[in-house]
Amino acid sequence: MTTQTTPLLSIRDLEVTFRTDAGPTVAVRGVSFDVHAGETVAVVGESGSGKSTSAAAVMGLLADNGRVTGGQITFDGQDLTTLSPAAMHRLRGSQIGLVPQDPMSNLNPVRRVGRQVDEALVDNGVLSGRGVRARTVELLGEAGLPDAERRAQQYPHEFSGGMRQRALIAMGLAARPQLLVADEPTSALDVTVQRTILDNLTALTDRLGIAVLLITHDLGLAAERADRVVVMYRGEVVEQGPARTLLSDPQHEYTRRLIAAAPSLASRRIDLAHAGTPVQASTAAVPVQAGAGTELPATGAAPTEPAAAGGTAGDHIVEVEHISKVFRLRGRGLLGRGTDLRAVDDVSFVVPRGTTVAVVGESGSGKSTVARMMLGLLEPTSGTIRFDGEDVAGRDRAGELALRRRVQPIFQDPYASLDPLFTIYRTIEEPLRAHGLGDHAARRTRVRELLEQVALPAELLRRYPAELSGGQRQRVAIARALALEPELVVCDEAVSALDVIVQAQILGLLADLQDRLGLSYLFISHDLAVVRQIADHVVVMQQGAVVEQGSADDVFDRPATDYTRMLIDAIPGRGLELGRSA
Template identity: 60%
Template structure:
């Protein structure tokens, strides 16, 4: 048993290897880690740093080709390395709980939520048959689900992302374990939902006296939620310290890079942001919320000639089959994008920001309202004009893993728009591809590789190179960095800013992450329930938000309250 002087979890010299056709690949090397009773410790690092592999070794859930080749994992005085699976099953769930990252792949899609909670309770004999339903409802209620009896009868696909994550929390904490491993529990969620989920985990673990091992790539979130932070890079622990020490006096070069690259930490410290000098102004009368409130004061509207895009009273209504009421996805949106500037639209999932972007791209047609590009009505364009429009307006999508054709080489991916528009001979197109790769800081040798052979950041650079192929004037960036680690995210944001300065590009930047928006935008439009509730120059909006929703978004940024820690 652990004593007051010994940690609940003690990891020493942990080394983990994976068997591959090319031999053993060592993913974790010599990791030391302690978690005390009731303590929250965060492990921070990029994808591939070994943080999740370390956590999965603790709970005995390494992939089939993975083994602990050296070291010790002691939980409450019991050695877990080499423990028989029958005994490990009793530890897992009852003593060590898990809240994994992706609720859609970690909840059984053909099993009701209540059934999945009940399986955990039954597996550890936590309750008899007569009290099972009540225990399931209590677990769901403790995880913050508003109608636990109804939720128990639903399937995962019938719940929102936040509700699915709460269901995983209910399963992870159903048996009131002494240690909870939370592996990127909010990375796929909007910032306000993220804060709600983290608050719920904190309330429950405080109530149960549970220790928490939090796995995250977000340093601001780690510093806000954990007493101690463990920084991992390339399978090793490079630094361990209090949240305050890691943020204010990082010792390792990698930690310093993480701190410098974390958008939420930059906001907390009010780091000056270098952006192109063009500062857009809002259209007079914009910013009126659905409740009749107005956003921050706006300047007079610029001359139309200064705006590459003008959107007026844009509305998108979806007819719902079998229902009398329609769904209004976008409701009377007006905004302008001045030439050479970045306008961001921020809001939660379902706010209408992506629908607005898709209407601008002519991927979907608006129900009403107008979009003018370079003074020309987009909806009235004939075939030739629309072809010119598509040359000048290019998208960069969220997921670099699904937006690139996996069966094409990088050469073919980037060359494809050039071929479609008949630009140049084969040799000229190849030369243009090499030029574009250099422009996005990739070696020309990348041209012969396939997407599967590239990292996430490299794939997103390829997507940007493809968007630049036709020399567009406007790029619509739809969550272009949300799938990337913080260091890669910073590289892509720097690249976008450099390209804007070099090529005079204009951006419409769609994001749910205000911390990222703060770093790249000149002007911010905040959307809620299909409407723009506030818009203002970036500095003004962040320093003096007016609308309650904007204030709630800002307050929810992980690490935003850390100040100049």
């Protein structure tokens, strides 16, 4: 970190207000922090904390109904709040770069990737003419894209998520800005791809002396990657300081709450506990409560180990035997030959009754295809899946309906999986109505019971999904999954789209429901830090095949393959030392 006394970016008493139908809403108030040249500063907090709004104010990219209503943003000696839109446009990109969160929505799907990087160079006055394409290829290569010259000719849909993120990094650094704003740049990526992207970004910014303002909700990731951390809650800065100091001795209750909720740090605590290293858990618990993410929790002991699961030897609710799934891919053109893609290759495992079995691996490993076959949404090309001793495939209509009642899914995106035109009551009631269970009064009673089970207030029943937070929507999805009293719940990346605090609450809810209702879970995830907390058994998949499986303790403490070790080592914050308050 630089010892320069004058900061490159200085934010003082920032206030941002949005116009709404209910009147003006102050989203950020009194925010102050600095970023020096060559320094990485992470701003952390849950959704609604104001961290992304603060970054948007720095970039001059607030929504049309938002504006800076107080304070100063000084960059390289000039107050950005006084600049005209044209002057801000010239500054943005040339001196302040941006790497946004979602690469697919921030790349034009109908333009080649190289052309989009070309535009970043031309629009920022870096280059023009014949030298542009050669520089684009250099930038893509610097950002870690192999075969950059060929990749420049491709479209975003031909890139993986990690490759698209590398393209955005190339665009953000095209003009060699003094400051790079990285807004959740890897939140949608696998842990191994995340580590590769962040390692590459760190190496580039260090070599070029570029300061980084990193926006993230994961304090473990921030502590590992940043020099200093700024913690925001409800639009205000509640604590800031050197990253490792803040992690080892947090002063504010909300910071302790973030530390308790961060899956990477919870995973680290479990590892240290198994190694016999005493680490005191944070005094800020993360309870399951209504309106997740809206209130500070009461103090208490935070659990660091999953509850012991039930089930007896040989009592398997699911038996997966040598299943494979082959997809036929169409060739190019009318006469193009198709090819076979073996998405799942000779996979076998069991789910003991009352336990949680996690299937983990990178994107493309085949884990979600296994989940869809388990749900009866895909039929195996070969092999057998038995649920409670009966083959899942080849059932008649009555058999399918019976299976649906006993096996229910919870998907990744709680907004996409809920009908936006249905009220919460209609959403939860729908499975009961579809299966002809109970009359109107009985269904209403059951819906209220389910809402209580997932710790949501009854007044939400008349609302629509858009009126709920992400955590509340996922609780509704869980209530809907429980409506038919299933025995197995298939959780396909069920918490990966949530903030760490809400994520911890949903994991706690799932564990509590399993204990009370005797549920079995098939938990599909790429996030090994989350899996470490919830799973009893782990199945590791790579390129469609199982490379390792065993108890969670065995897989994490004694991984048998290099691939599993790579996945575990990629957990952010895994090497951090945790102090007494962490």
